Amino acid sequence: MDKSLQVICMGLMSHFGLIFFIYPERIITSTHKGHWEPILIQCVIFILFLSLYLKGLSYFPEQNIISILKILGKAFSFTLLFPVLLYLVITTIELVSAYAEVTNIIFLANTPTWAIITLMIFISTYIAVKGIETILRTALLLFCIFFPLILLMLLICFQDIDWHNAFPIIDTDFSFFRQPPYYTSFFSFAIVFSFLGFLPKKISYNSKKIMLAVLFLIPFFFLSVYLPLLTFGNETASTLLFPFITTLDKVQLQWLIFDRATLFFALSLVTFIMLLTSLLLWQSSIIMNQYFPRLKQKYHIVALSVSIFIICLCIPGWQETEKLLWWNTPFRFYILIVLPLIIFLIGVRRKRVS
């Protein structure tokens, strides 16, 4: 059955969750002029390799990534999948600890972090244990509830923008390539759509529709960076930890019922992240299943989430989370660039043989 809509909702939603918190700060730190250039380059890379990935997967309509890689032999598939597993697990740790910290900074100042982490992991694990179909259905539901809210919040952010702040618009020396924050900002691109390769064959999707949805997503990357930039100007925006959240915070609307619109915005994004976490848990459990096939999948998920929980507790603060983001960079490019290439090449070779 065609489940494109659910798959698209899942993808868009997770991206929204990733775009608005950390991403704008990374881009604004990495350059001080022509911010559209780094974003555009990222988008092009993203679209290019996603289409390669989809093309590669389309050569094997009945198989998921695990069985595709098995064509190369068991040892090969084990080594190729190991970085993926590592990336999935580390990303989950990052997501949980970063968003617990965000929740703490933004609205639950008195709540200890471990309580927030427990809540996030507990809910994600529960959803992940129920399987991929539950995850996708929940995605559709949450998307319908929260997406209009997010659009509204984006619209009201246009309140005090000054277009002059977009200048200087051209950056000729591409200095952002030398900035570590730029490479960590790929965080918002890499992870989400890798789940397409893990879907069982009963969940089918239309590649064209997915590419269209991704095109629809691109403007949001620009908005998340440019809205704070146009309101505050580069000099001020670069001093903020969550530029977009601060921009939303300063919106003054008499007719809006909530005094602090940010709260609702941040909460809806945190729910998105919870669902993404459960998706990542589910993906990593599938890979784990390859290594330890005797254990049932749900025990894998529980074991993973317990270990993730323990590691999250060991992360003391925001700086360590940022460090983790940086260490993870090689794996990020592996999953963003190398994995789609491998799948694509296997697909092409197989087509030539047959």
Add this chain to the structure above:
Amino acid sequence: MRSIIICSKLVLSLCILMPLSGCWDIKDINHRAFPIAMGITKEGEKFKVLLQIPISSEGVQKQEIVKGTGLTILKAVEDIRTNMESSVDLLHIRIIIFDRKLVEEGGMVEPINTFMRIREISSKTVIAICDDNIDAFFLTLKKNLEKGINLYEFFEKYAGWTPQISLTRLWHVYRSLNSYTQNVAIPMVRSGENTPVTYAGSAVMNKGKIVSKMDPKETLLFNAFHGNSMKGRVEVMEHATIMIVGNTDFHKGELRNHIPYMFSTIRLDVVIQERRGKVSNAIIKKELEKVMANRFDEMLKRFQKQETDVFGLGQYYRNKIPYEELKDWRKKYYPNLEMKLNIHTTIQNEGNIKTIIDK
């Protein structure tokens, strides 16, 4: 066996309800105080913080002014917290008033940065400067407020704000502390006799210090320049009294030989309300345009001398001056700026009485 499992599952899921109360270390609303206004001054090395807390008991609104001192702002607030019987929540502060003395000494930067850093205080909070003794100001304020007037409504666009008041929020001030090309004007207030406050013009800031002043009339023009509505403002001149009913503005910047030129147009729609003697509309128009243009020029010259760009003129040169040089906008370019301001007036109508001018 199955029913036992179902039962235990039910009990377990009921347990999940417990954390749903959601709040950690919850404090009942009866035991929390929500100050609305904050006053900040300095006593020697220490900050002194005054909080105005409304207390409603048995349907009667009462006001309480509490004070605390400390080496930092938050230490002073902590001081108040320790001495109060209920916990103090800064979430609902709507206005922060700085003592003029403190601002003149440049002590504003640190508190503004603190307020932006902690999320308790909203970045929408209005900032004002007190031109009086701040203790006396809060005392009179308390008396006036008990008559049922709210201080912050003085500054709200939906209530008491008029275009002669500069409306400056916390994030505006924070932005001006960092920006290369924008400065900020902060409203100054004194205690009033029957009203909560008297407006005393605006303080023009540079790097967190007062460098110049704008009187209410100049502030009006300042607001018009930023495209804020001047609707309903009455302007008294030699030959007539007019009311402004609409305004639009347009600005264009040019850079020739490193000298910035600025071409601005402000269009005013006016209604004539009073006429002294028999003067033609053309004269009234000319007079108004002259009055406004002169006022603006004088103001700009003053600010250029002080290197403070409250109009945000530098914004128009962001695409013309390389970013690395923009840092020196206020020092190198701004003092040489040449302004050509055109004020176009349209007389929309003249009220109920026709004007007949003898030829």
